[in-house]
Amino acid sequence: MSEQPAEKLPQEAGTTPVEAPEQTGAHRAPARAEGQAEVSTSPESAPEPTGQVSDEGAGTHADGVPSEPAEVRVASEPDVSEAHQSAPAPQAPTPIAVAPVHEKKSAATPIIVAAPTTDASQAAEFGRVDPDGTVYVRDEDAERVVGQFPEATTEEALAFYVQRYLDLEAELRLAEARLPHLGPKDVDQTVATLQEQVASPAAVGDLAALRARVATLAEQGAERKAQAAAEREAAKAAALERREAIVAKVEEIAARDPHQTQWRKAGEAVRGLLNEWKSEQRRGPRLERRVEDALWKRFSRARTTFDRNRRQFFAELDARHAKVRAAKEALIERAAAMNDSTDWGRTTIAYRALMDEWKAAGRTHRKEDNELWARFRAAQQVFFDARNAANAQTEQEERDNLEQKRALLERAEALLPITDPKAARAALRPIQEEFEEIGFVPRSALSEVEGRMRAVEDAIHTVEAQQWRDSDPEVSARRNALTSQIEEALAELDERIAQATAAGDDATVTKLTEERATKQAWLDQIS
Numbered sequence: 001m002s003e004q005p006a007e008k009l010p011q012e013a014g015t016t017p018v019e020a021p022e023q024t025g026a027h028r029a030p031a032r033a034e035g036q037a038e039v040s041t042s043p044e045s046a047p048e049p050t051g052q053v054s055d056e057g058a059g060t061h062a063d064g065v066p067s068e069p070a071e072v073r074v075a076s077e078p079d080v081s082e083a084h085q086s087a088p089a090p091q092a093p094t095p096i097a098v099a100p101v102h103e104k105k106s107a108a109t110p111i112i113v114a115a116p117t118t119d120a121s122q123a124a125e126f127g128r129v130d131p132d133g134t135v136y137v138r139d140e141d142a143e144r145v146v147g148q149f150p151e152a153t154t155e156e157a158l159a160f161y162v163q164r165y166l167d168l169e170a171e172l173r174l175a176e177a178r179l180p181h182l183g184p185k186d187v188d189q190t191v192a193t194l195q196e197q198v199a200s201p202a203a204v205g206d207l208a209a210l211r212a213r214v215a216t217l218a219e220q221g222a223e224r225k226a227q228a229a230a231e232r233e234a235a236k237a238a239a240l241e242r243r244e245a246i247v248a249k250v251e252e253i254a255a256r257d258p259h260q261t262q263w264r265k266a267g268e269a270v271r272g273l274l275n276e277w278k279s280e281q282r283r284g285p286r287l288e289r290r291v292e293d294a295l296w297k298r299f300s301r302a303r304t305t306f307d308r309n310r311r312q313f314f315a316e317l318d319a320r321h322a323k324v325r326a327a328k329e330a331l332i333e334r335a336a337a338m339n340d341s342t343d344w345g346r347t348t349i350a351y352r353a354l355m356d357e358w359k360a361a362g363r364t365h366r367k368e369d370n371e372l373w374a375r376f377r378a379a380q381q382v383f384f385d386a387r388n389a390a391n392a393q394t395e396q397e398e399r400d401n402l403e404q405k406r407a408l409l410e411r412a413e414a415l416l417p418i419t420d421p422k423a424a425r426a427a428l429r430p431i432q433e434e435f436e437e438i439g440f441v442p443r444s445a446l447s448e449v450e451g452r453m454r455a456v457e458d459a460i461h462t463v464e465a466q467q468w469r470d471s472d473p474e475v476s477a478r479r480n481a482l483t484s485q486i487e488e489a490l491a492e493l494d495e496r497i498a499q500a501t502a503a504g505d506d507a508t509v510t511k512l513t514e515e516r517a518t519k520q521a522w523l524d525q526i527s
Contacts, residue, residue, distance in 0.1 A: 127204030165205030339382035
């Protein structure tokens with residue numbers, strides 16, 4: 001690409017023309033005039049406008065805390081006339097270039113910038129250019145020089161200063177859009193910057209209208225400051241309410257009965273409330289010192305009370321645990337001292353009494369209590385293992401005894417039925433002696449073996465009793481006399497029944513017949 005000669009840059013009134021250094025490329029950017037923002041030929045390199053309106057789109061809350069960057073939306077601009085579009089002067093940066101757009105955040109309030117109220121052709125009506133390149137602007141009722149653009153066409157010179165006016169108007173529109181989101185300090189800085197920029201700018205356009213809009217913006221800024229002050233007071237009242245709620249919660253926790261408090265959860269709650277307090281200090285609006293100090297004293301006093309109650313509770317708990325530990329150590333020693341006893345019954349009762357004492361002693365720390373319980377059980381287990389081994393041996397002996405007794409019972413039951421009670425008694429006696437010598441049998445079989453032996457004994461006794469009754473003379477005499485009496489009574493009843501039958505007295509016949517049947521039964525029984 002061929003080199004091009006240096007060109008003259010525009011200069012403001014009262015300045016000396018300066019030559020620009022050689023540039024390559026199709027366009028050359030004019031040098032920045034003194035006191036003005038440099039205007040780039042591309043939106044990517046556009047400068048930020050001066051003043052508070054260029055602070056990355058970030059506003060502040062009423063309490064002075066920076067808010068999230070607001071999204072900037074720009075309405076479409078009207079077309080610029082062909083004359084100014086074809087001018088080699090730098091192109092006007094869009095409001096996006098004036099205030100760079102940041103990434104949209106979901107929580108940010110979008111800022112919509114209004115469309116330009118003036119285009120380049122309308123602004124150019126307020127200026128003119130002398131043949132020597134001097135540019136004038138009609139500012140209210142007067143005309144003043146704003147700069148000089150030698151060796152340029154009238155359209156190029158005028159377009160350069162018109163673009164400066166459009167830049168100022170873009171800054172003003174952005175400030176108007178962002179005003180509801182600014183804090184008091186930002187409002188003052190923004191208004192002051194704009195007032196300084198529109199006081200006597202080196203630009204061509206309706207400057208009086210710009211100043212009027214800046215004045216209106218100043219009035220709106222005053223209203224915004226009043227609104228921000230009200231928002232700040234409301235935020236302080238809400239912050240005070242949150243702080244008081246935090247203090248009330250920690251005081252409620254500190255006032256709980258120490259014996260009913262779950263200390264782990266309560267401690268976590270107190271730490272969480274302290275973190276809430278710190279968060280309110282960092283991010284919430286600042287309260288008055290006396291109010292914050294009073295609340296903090298209440299919070300600190302409640303924390304102190306909570307910590308004191310917790311220390312006292314656990315000190316008492318440790319003392320109780322020490323007492324329980326000593327009592328259980330003594331019980332373990334007593335249990336170990338008895339574990340070699342073979343007096344199974346009494347020692348088992350003694351161990352039950354130790355268990356009752358163990359339960360009454362209370363509990364210590366879970367881990368420690370589990371260790372003590374394991375030692376106590378181990379001390380007892382020596383005795384119970386020995387007892388179980390002895391019981392197992394005894395049970396085996398009883399099972400053997402049961403088999404032997406059942407064999408004897410079969411020999412005894414072989415004597416049935418009894419025909420000769422004397423011989424049966426003689427045969428049963430050695431069986432009974434051996435039966436008694438064998439020893440105990442399992443409890444579940446005791447009724448079986450004793451019942452079977454008793455049945456054989458009862459059978460022999462029954463036959464012996466019957467034989468005795470049959471061989472006793474006195475008994476025989478009494479039986480014979482009774483038999484004679486009953487037979488006489490039966491004969492008399494037969495006679496009376498015959499007479500009643502002959503007389504046709506059926507009722508008497510029935511009565512006498514029943515009486516005779518009874519006496520006949522007696523006779524059958526004793527005969």
